[in-house]
Amino acid sequence: MATADDVQVSSVTSGSSNPLVQLLQHQTKAADIVKEKVKKLTKFKEDYEALKARLESLPDKVSHQVMVPFGSLAFVPGRVKHTNEILCLLGDNWFVERSAKQAAKIVERRIQGCNESLKRFDDELKLVNSWCDQANKFKKDLNQGLNILETEEEDEQWREEHRKRVREYKQKMAALKQASAEESHERSEEEELFRRLDELEMEEELQDELAKLGVGNGDIDWGDELVEEEEEEEDEAISVEEPPEEEEEPQEEENKKKSVRWSESPDAVKQFRRDELILPGAAHDGHEEDKNQDTLKITFKHSPVSSSSAAASSNKRKAKFASFIAEADPSSSSSSVVSSPSEIFRKFRSHTTEPSGGEPSSSSEPKSILKVKKSTTPVIEIVQRQKQKQKLLEEEGPDASGPAADPDRSSLLQQQQITAVGDEVKERGETASSQVGAAAEGGGDESVNTHRPVSRFRAARMGKKL
Amino acid sequence: MAEGLQKKMQQEVEKFKAVQKEYQSVISSRQQLDSQLTENNGVKEELNLLESDANVFKLIGPVLVKQDLEEAHQNVSKRIDYITGETKRLDKAIEDLDKKQDVQREALGKLQQQLQQAQVKAAMKA
Numbered sequence: 267m268a269t270a271d272d273v274q275v276s277s278v279t280s281g282s283s284n285p286l287v288q289l290l291q292h293q294t295k296a297a298d299i300v301k302e303k304v305k306k307l308t309k310f311k312e313d314y315e316a317l318k319a320r321l322e323s324l325p326d327k328v329s330h331q332v333m334v335p336f337g338s339l340a341f342v343p344g345r346v347k348h349t350n351e352i353l354c355l356l357g358d359n360w361f362v363e364r365s366a367k368q369a370a371k372i373v374e375r376r377i378q379g380c381n382e383s384l385k386r387f388d389d390e391l392k393l394v395n396s397w398c399d400q401a402n403k404f405k406k407d408l409n410q411g412l413n414i415l416e417t418e419e420e421d422e423q424w425r426e427e428h429r430k431r432v433r434e435y436k437q438k439m440a441a442l443k444q445a446s447a448e449e450s451h452e453r454s455e456e457e458e459l460f461r462r463l464d465e466l467e468m469e470e471e472l473q474d475e476l477a478k479l480g481v482g483n484g485d486i487d488w489g490d491e492l493v494e495e496e497e498e499e500e501d502e503a504i505s506v507e508e509p510p511e512e513e514e515e516p517q518e519e520e521n522k523k524k525s526v527r528w529s530e531s532p533d534a535v536k537q538f539r540r541d542e543l544i545l546p547g548a549a550h551d552g553h554e555e556d557k558n559q560d561t562l563k564i565t566f567k568h569s570p571v572s573s574s575s576a577a578a579s580s581n582k583r584k585a586k587f588a589s590f591i592a593e594a595d596p597s598s599s600s601s602s603v604v605s606s607p608s609e610i611f612r613k614f615r616s617h618t619t620e621p622s623g624g625e626p627s628s629s630s631e632p633k634s635i636l637k638v639k640k641s642t643t644p645v646i647e648i649v650q651r652q653k654q655k656q657k658l659l660e661e662e663g664p665d666a667s668g669p670a671a672d673p674d675r676s677s678l679l680q681q682q683q684i685t686a687v688g689d690e691v692k693e694r695g696e697t698a699s700s701q702v703g704a705a706a707e708g709g710g711d712e713s714v715n716t717h718r719p720v721s722r723f724r725a726a727r728m729g730k731k732l
Numbered sequence: 733m734a735e736g737l738q739k740k741m742q743q744e745v746e747k748f749k750a751v752q753k754e755y756q757s758v759i760s761s762r763q764q765l766d767s768q769l770t771e772n773n774g775v776k777e778e779l780n781l782l783e784s785d786a787n788v789f790k791l792i793g794p795v796l797v798k799q800d801l802e803e804a805h806q807n808v809s810k811r812i813d814y815i816t817g818e819t820k821r822l823d824k825a826i827e828d829l830d831k832k833q834d835v836q837r838e839a840l841g842k843l844q845q846q847l848q849q850a851q852v853k854a855a856m857k858a
Contacts, residue, residue, distance in 0.1 A: 353789065353796075356774065356775040356778045356779070357771035357772065357774050357775045358768065358771050358772050358775055358808075358811065359790060359791040359792070360775050360779075360788065360789075360790055360791075360799075360804065360808070361788070361789040361790070361791060361796060362778065362779075362782060362786055362787065362788050362789070363786060363787040363788075363789070364786070372778065375778075379774075
């Protein structure tokens, strides 16, 4: 019956419901199995009940007159004799001789066992039936169309409620936005003020630093050079200035050591600097560079080992100087001639490294920042002479003659060459820098490779003067 | 190619069927043992309830042999132990056979896929 229904259903419904049909079939099969078991057990129970009744009635008589089955088709009248001796099968081919009463008890126990099994089967059947019911429900839904969808009325109701809720939400958001907009408006004004204050602070700091630098600059040169430019920019500065700035600047300038006035050069320089701050797009960069160079010329600065010609020129002189020392005493541990700070350092280093067995490395020695060493030997005289000669040479022009024209220079050059070779073991850095210095100088005067190296500052100055 | 595959398929199917049969036999013997166990447990309970002078008989073939109660007790206990051991062994065998079956099924599935691809190719060519 269940299978027939299923078959009808499967013909009606689409292919997607086949698994559902199969499920139903399985469930019904399980249910049938359980039902059959239940039937069997109930039958057993009935039999046991009957047996029990027989056992109770059997010992009433000493012997019973019965029709005994004879084969499969006949009965024979006979007697049941030992009415109280009953062989009971316990299971697994085990028998026990019992009286009727005892046998009845055994039977009772068996009936109880049956009842328990029946209970279990009933529970199983219930479970299977519930599965069947659910599957049937699904089938009905499929047949009638899914009831998951809302009806139209429900849908409209929901839509109205949704509209209401959306309206409320939008109103809330609008209110929040207004409140936040007002706050941000106030905040933005405040932020602008803070920004302006920060800018002014920055300018003050910069001016402080410049003042410090300005204090170090004792030269009048750059002041003279830049007066014209500054006068031009004064107007711009004033125009760009804002009221709070004017108040701040005079106060702060009074504090500095240098006298600062609006019209004079140092003040103008300051203004100039400020202009640069305010008008970053203006074409003041070239002047700034010159100024920097001029200012940096005085400040204390380590030049890089291999790139600066200033160091190279000083190193060359140092090398030459060192050659004198080296010839006297290569290790220079005990020589008393300490004529330059580097000499001291070298001695100290050799002093410390020799006991430890280290090698004097040229890279650890700092380069002298001075172009001219404070030495009392004739090296300086030579150097100064060389300087003058170099100046003369350069002023004459790029067509200066070679080393043959100047015997002094040639001798010095040879010495330099010798020194270069001699110092190679000692101080690599110096020779390298001297070589590089020569190369750098070659940029300014390429036709003559054996010119003495000129610092780029000197060269720049030369170029400017020209 | 397709014919070779088909032959392979048949072999694999036979193997699978053999494994399945074995599996089912093992399962059925397991069920038998299970019922015997319950039976012997019942017998044990009844023997416990018997008085000491009750006559116990064992049916060996067509012969009912009188047994001592104590002896009957011990026999039944031994039988129960034996049955439990057997059930454990069979359980293991069932697990192994189950795994074998799965392996076989996978192999069959692969072969089926290959067959289908071969058939498709043949259809394309034709």
